[in-house]
Amino acid sequence: MKSVEVKRQHRPPLRRCVELVLSGVKYRLFRAAITVGIIALATAFLMTMLSESVITRRVADALEAEVAPRKMLQFWVGRLAEPPNLAELSGTIARAERGGPRWNEMRAWAELNDEQLGQLHDVARRQQTYLTFFTQMTEARRRRALNGTRHSGPRMFGALIDHEASDADTARLNEDALKRMTDYLSEIGKPLPTSLDAFEGFLRDWWTTRAWRERVIAGHAEAIETLNQPGRLLHEREPLDVLATTDADALHAALSADAVGFRIQREDLQTVQREAAYAHDAQRIEAALNSSLLKARLAERRNIEPHEVNARSLLEEVSSSSGADWLVSLTDKARGLGGASLSTERIHQAALTETDKAAVTVEAARRGRLAKIVAGAGQTVAVHEPVAYLSESDAGVEAYLESLEADAARQAARPENVVPVVMTKVNTMSKGTIISWHAAEGDTVEPGQILFEMLPDTPPATDTAKTFRRWILRLCKPLTADQVAERFTSGSLGDAERREYRNWGELTDAQMTLLVKLPARTQSYLDFLASMTPEQHLDNYGAFPAADPAAALREALREQGVTLPLPGWMAQHVRFAERWLGAAVPQEAGYRLFEHYLDDRRRAPALHARIAAGHAEAIAALRGDAASDEPALLAERSPVDLLAAADEKAQAALARAEFHMGDKDLRKIQEHVGLKRDAERLRTLVTAPLLREELAKHRNDLSEDDVTADALMRVATDKAEAEWVNDLLGKVASLKPLGLTAERVEQVAERQLAARELAETEAEVSALTVKTGFMGFSARTIWLLVVSFIVCVVGIANAMLMSVTERFREIATMKCLGATDGFIMINFVLESCLQGVAGSIIGLVLGLVLGILRTALQYGTTALQQLPAVDLLATAGLSFVIGVVISALAAVYPAWVAARLAPMEAMRIE
Amino acid sequence: MPDPDTNLPSDSSRDIPAGPETQTPKSHTPPQANDASQRAVIIRTRGLKKSYRMGEVVTHALQGIDVELYRGEFIIILGPSGSGKSTFFNMVGGLDSPTEGRVFIDEVDVAQLNAIELAFLRCRKIGYIFQTYNLVQYMTCLENVTVPMAFAGVDADEARERGLELLDLVGLKERWFHKPIEMSGGQQQRTAIARSMANLPSVLLCDEPTGNLDLKTGDEIHKILRRLNVERGVTVLCVTHDHRLIGMADRIMWIRDGMIERLANRDEVTVEAGSIGGQENA
Known part of the structure; x- marks a missing residue:
């Protein structure tokens, strides 16, 4: 009988196994896809964590x-x-x-x-x-x-x-x-x-x-x-x-x-x-934010609320070339605006002062030789009347003037080579007083050259301007005797002025007292006369006649038995005396006093004239007309300048010329000068294009070209508008030209933004790196990773077990056909491995993308620029290996179950 | 085509004869023809017993079977459900190990083999044919056939060649590339037969091969099995309910209650057919 030789079973090559598994997987694609999905998720999670950690470390290095x-x-x-x-x-x-x-x-x-x-x-x-x-x-x-x-x-x-x-x-x-x-x-x-x-x-x-x-x-x-x-x-x-x-x-x-x-x-x-x-440049750029105008403009430009404007939004705006241009041009427009700090009231006053035209300089309109000045300093000329003539020859002018003189109708034809310089009309003036000439006869003047200064006759609006105006007049125009008398009558004669008059007229104390008291005495007699009844028929004498007829008046009064009053001061004494002495003051006293008054009245005009003459002399002395050792104060500068200087030297010189400025006037003049300076300051503001722009925007009646210094002044005479100007000045305060090019601004802003981002990222990264545990993960993250992989293993094992159960007959048949336990086991592990490979690849690509995205979100572009390719590849390799190993491990038990299956299960019929 | 006359009516198989049961408790040795002793024994069992434990209950599926099956025989096993014929089949096929007794296949004691040697045995000595065909669904016809060859270490080209040859044998050469799902039951079973023949086994174990098929296709399968038996000298052991097979079998074995009720040559059975039929019908 033939005995059979039994050997160990042959094991099919791995390639065959892979083929077998692949065709099996293809057959059960859906289940495989689920398993692959589980692995992909776990691997993606791991990969995200790993790649984030790797990128973060690289970012930290780059940041450093x-x-x-x-x-x-x-x-x-x-x-x-x-x-x-x-x-x-x-x-x-x-x-x-x-x-x-x-x-x-x-x-x-x-x-x-x-x-x-x-x-x-x-x-x-x-x-x-x-x-x-x-x-x-x-x-x-x-x-x-x-x-x-x-x-x-x-x-x-x-x-x-x-x-x-x-x-x-x-x-x-x-x-x-x-x-x-x-x-x-x-x-x-x-x-x-x-x-x-x-x-x-x-x-x-x-x-x-x-x-x-x-x-x-x-x-x-x-x-x-x-x-x-x-x-x-x-x-x-x-x-x-x-x-x-x-x-x-x-x-x-x-x-x-x-x-x-x-x-x-x-x-x-x-x-x-x-x-x-x-x-340094960044500081300068950010300093522009001190101006609320810039803030407002920036908010408008970026379409955000003004309170949202901060250094960051400014930097973001100017980090583009258009934004940089905008900032540079805006700050350039503010040229000339910086440092103007005035109050609303001051702006208003300055504008008023300025528009008053207290003193106006008149410029030459054309080129020519100044042949003849017909209105010297101190003279008052009506508007459009000639003050001087331009001509090449003096003779021509003389001739013309003579012909004018002769012609009562002043219709004489003007020769063509004689051009009059006329009094300019400013505002509503009708006459102007020449203050001083800046050009002399015989000079050749150019257009725009200042010819003379004049004082319009329009009454000034402000108190200080009035004082200033009065002083200018005093310094250029001698008083007439009448004007002196009027000053005394006005009752507003200050100590300083009284002293001036006394010195100018070289008066004694008694004469001065006479002049000072005279108006009051006159007034008391006038009042007395006015109080008379019509029956007394003294209406005719309501006004004082000339000196002599006063005697007649006195006789008339006597005849009618009118008791002349005592002057107020004396009346008191008399009432006092009557009460104590018990006797009436004889009527005769009144007459005596009236006579004294009339005497004084006769003497007064001469004294007034002396004062006026003294004034003229004083002016002449100031001008240097009279022979004097003192340097002439007004020789080189106009009274306006002299007053504007308002310095001690000028004061002293004025005092020597017996011009005494009281404290009150001094204060007013100084204030006026200050206002003039402010006005000057305001005038220069208009050179700043930003102000022109804003003003034109603010005032619908003005286009940007119309905005001149005068327009600004006119606007600011309105109190509300002055406030607006002040607001504007406050808004642009500290806005000054950057002195940087737009390219530089852009560059600096970009850098500064990057630096800010870096600083934020740095804080985040350092917070992250401080907490580093194993591989840069916190304990929590590691715990999450471990759990995720346990879930993954369980999921895969479960899926594979189900797969085994489903394939009982197939497995048993295979065993009947000669498959060994090892083959079955390898088959299942291999299947899981292949799924693991697929899942890991999907997962690591997904995880890598996620990780990069997350870090990019967190650290911005820095993360993308610093991608550590080699490290990421190594990480991907690690994730891949972990994913595959985990799926292989998870399949071991199901594979063992499958391998142990008895082959007779193949006989089972469901 | 089997002669329809040889086929017993299918319902006759359900009958449980009272007589033979008492008669054959000791008929372990097959009452064979004289020349049987000269023929090579392919499968031998000695005191084969099998019991299953299901909770508290112990089921004795086989209660001691001694039988010798010879090379080249066509044997069918008949028996009612639960008679133990499937258990016997598993023991013989090396798919299960007995509780007591021994199974020799080609003089090899199956109980002595380890798992890998058993796999070797299943791969090369035995071919299995199942009622449900048990083809691998994701493989083509040809691939299914060549699977056992792969386990046997045959190289791919040779396997393909032999696989096509075997498919030719069962008349499916032209359809080698079809998947089981694209084939009829008969075709699938024919593929399964081709597969079972892959490594030229000594024994074909068939478990109700035609149980899921209609009569006509069942006949085709029977004819193929018989042809293989005759032309290739393969021993065929077939568990079936189909009495038509009796006409083809060399020997018929009845199993009842885990014992061989009767083991007879075909000619004895066909001679007795009438009486059996009559007996059963009675």
């Missing part, structure tokens, strides 16, 4: 590189402003490289040698270890550990030193405190990072080197002080401005001068200067 120049600038601005404190210094020492710039600086400042600095360096490094250890404790614990110290910086170590037993060279430690500290630390379970011996050694070194540290700080402070001395780099200037604007060579020389001792490398200096220039 980008932020470095800015930090360097801050460092230098800070150290040029003030010396570091102890903690900062320790950091600097710990970071300093032997022979590096910081090292050399400190060596020079503290006059230490390399060995000593090395020791400092060593102490500083050790100190950082302990400082970190102690500062990580809560403050209460730190205090308790360190002998109750209140310091938080390096000074906290002082608590462990026995200060009384220590001196500069030796440190005695406070053994009790140390003992308490070690006990406490072991009690709370936080041992020192080093041995106690090392800590004690550090404390001793720290104590003995403290003087050196103080020397470094002192040296630094001294260097700053040197730089702040007059004439030195930082004298009354901010470090940032200095760094931004000083020439590199000069800066380098000034900083590294022996007495100063800062060490900075050329390339570092360049970086710092470049950064400083940006920071």
